[in-house]
Amino acid sequence: MQGFRRTRRAPPETVAAVDLGSNSFHMVVARRNGSGLIVIDRIKEMVRLAEGLSSDGCLHGEARARALDCLQRFGQRLRDMPRGSVRAVGTNTLRQLPEDGFLSEAEEALGHPIEVVAGVEEARLVYVGVAHSLADDGAARLVVDIGGGSTELIIGEDKRARRLESLYMGCVSFSQRYFPDDRYNRSAWRRAEEAALMELEPVTPDYREGHWQTAIGTSGTIRAVQAVAQAEGWCDDDLSRNALHRVRDAILESRTRGKLKLAGLAADRRPVFAGGVAVLCAVFEALGIQRMRISDGALREGLLYDLLGRIEDADSRDASVRNLAERYHVERQQAERVKQTALALFAEAAEVWDLGDEHAQLLAWAAELHEIGLDIAHSQYHKHSEYIARNADMAGFSRQNQAALATLIRCHRRKLQRSLFETLPERDRPALLRLSVLLRLAVVLNRGRNADGPPQPRLRIDDAHIHLQLSPSWLDAHPLTMADLQEEARQLEGGGFALAVERAG
Numbered sequence: 001m002q003g004f005r006r007t008r009r010a011p012p013e014t015v016a017a018v019d020l021g022s023n024s025f026h027m028v029v030a031r032r033n034g035s036g037l038i039v040i041d042r043i044k045e046m047v048r049l050a051e052g053l054s055s056d057g058c059l060h061g062e063a064r065a066r067a068l069d070c071l072q073r074f075g076q077r078l079r080d081m082p083r084g085s086v087r088a089v090g091t092n093t094l095r096q097l098p099e100d101g102f103l104s105e106a107e108e109a110l111g112h113p114i115e116v117v118a119g120v121e122e123a124r125l126v127y128v129g130v131a132h133s134l135a136d137d138g139a140a141r142l143v144v145d146i147g148g149g150s151t152e153l154i155i156g157e158d159k160r161a162r163r164l165e166s167l168y169m170g171c172v173s174f175s176q177r178y179f180p181d182d183r184y185n186r187s188a189w190r191r192a193e194e195a196a197l198m199e200l201e202p203v204t205p206d207y208r209e210g211h212w213q214t215a216i217g218t219s220g221t222i223r224a225v226q227a228v229a230q231a232e233g234w235c236d237d238d239l240s241r242n243a244l245h246r247v248r249d250a251i252l253e254s255r256t257r258g259k260l261k262l263a264g265l266a267a268d269r270r271p272v273f274a275g276g277v278a279v280l281c282a283v284f285e286a287l288g289i290q291r292m293r294i295s296d297g298a299l300r301e302g303l304l305y306d307l308l309g310r311i312e313d314a315d316s317r318d319a320s321v322r323n324l325a326e327r328y329h330v331e332r333q334q335a336e337r338v339k340q341t342a343l344a345l346f347a348e349a350a351e352v353w354d355l356g357d358e359h360a361q362l363l364a365w366a367a368e369l370h371e372i373g374l375d376i377a378h379s380q381y382h383k384h385s386e387y388i389a390r391n392a393d394m395a396g397f398s399r400q401n402q403a404a405l406a407t408l409i410r411c412h413r414r415k416l417q418r419s420l421f422e423t424l425p426e427r428d429r430p431a432l433l434r435l436s437v438l439l440r441l442a443v444v445l446n447r448g449r450n451a452d453g454p455p456q457p458r459l460r461i462d463d464a465h466i467h468l469q470l471s472p473s474w475l476d477a478h479p480l481t482m483a484d485l486q487e488e489a490r491q492l493e494g495g496g497f498a499l500a501v502e503r504a505g
Helices: 061-078 092-096 102-110 119-133 171-178 186-200 219-231 241-254 270-287 299-311 316-327 332-353 357-369 381-391 399-410 426-445 472-477 479-493
Strands: 014-020 024-033 036-046 086-090 114-116 140-146 151-157 160-167 214-218 291-294 458-462 465-470 498-503
Touching: 014 061, 014 299, 024 061, 024 299, 036 061, 036 299, 061 102, 086 092, 086 102, 086 299, 092 114, 092 119, 102 114, 114 399, 119 140, 119 151, 119 160, 119 214, 119 299, 140 219, 140 270, 151 270, 171 186, 171 270, 186 241, 186 270, 214 219, 219 241, 219 270, 219 291, 241 270, 316 357, 332 357, 332 426, 332 458, 357 399, 357 426, 381 399, 399 426, 426 479, 465 472, 472 479, 472 498, 479 498
Parallel strands: 014 086, 086 114, 140 214, 214 291, 465 498
Antiparallel strands: 014 024, 024 036, 140 151, 151 160, 458 465
């Protein structure tokens, strides 16, 4: 990111990814090897998190306990790894949870922050993992990942995803809904497939055969189906439609889970197998798939390579911010002036306010995007900007990242309302409030949109008391800016800050 440089320190040699899925939790630890990775540790546990999701949207019972116990075990392996070397994400089930304390408990058990990613971001990470496991051939690929609570569909070429979709159907949710008593009959199966086809219907025109040359499946459900079909002698390395239908027929013939005897089917996969197979049958039918290759790469590998990009200054979030600014016709020169002033103020405040590299990065992004709402209307444009930043699909951003960014953007003008920060994690609020002050000052100092920008500002900070020092000659030449700063001092009072403008030297 231009204008922002991380504190120079040796990059970690070992990195890790944790995937908190609706059915299983995965941990992968890898050693960096040039631009690649060598896996040195891998753990998977069937947690079936989605089973504990109650009708009131909270996580209860054994599923919650299983999840925390699993994360304790993962945490033992990861706890000593430095900040920034571990990336942990939650998917469909965690997306549905309110702030009921589970996420903070989970982070404490793991010893590292946990990001909750949107469905489209989950799909992007899946594709990154698959793409790095395959040779680049230039052909358009359809990638399918059936998880516990959602199914991701992606079309892309080589390392680039072109279409991303996340649908609300998975092996756990469909097994619970259509086979709750572990009995399998054709009526229930027909309802499950019809429900999956209805979910697929809106996206089918863009994902049918003709938009891609090769279909690739990944992760637990599809790998389990392929393992069964291969062990039974119904297919070779690829999964054919005929082999899939033979797996379906074998499930129906068994009539109950207790009588389901299939070679290659792991015991921990058995409770959710039927629901996953029903979803996969619908995907094959709706998208015209005849044969599907199986990939070893998946979400956790995508996380590792995305983390590697961040470490090597190739952060996908930078491209997302740039693309959003271009889409909403941000005046680039003004955004750059505000960003450079904000980062100069940050350099003055960082030590006193205990701010780090990740805070500088967030501040820079907020400066680049603070005017995106002008493309809608000038009146209340900071609210329009917030809405766009909060709801846009932004590759690389977690739900928490995006909420923090949107809040900073919302608070860059008018009264600083502490209440707007109350929806953010409590541990992050002090730093985000301080970043908001720095962004606000940078915006005020550049309000004239002067090509030269303001002189180098100096800050002297004593907790919430801020002394902004500027050149006397510049202040004398810019009386309107001085009036703006005096008004800003009044606005900051609502956020608990005291601003004094002083003549430097």
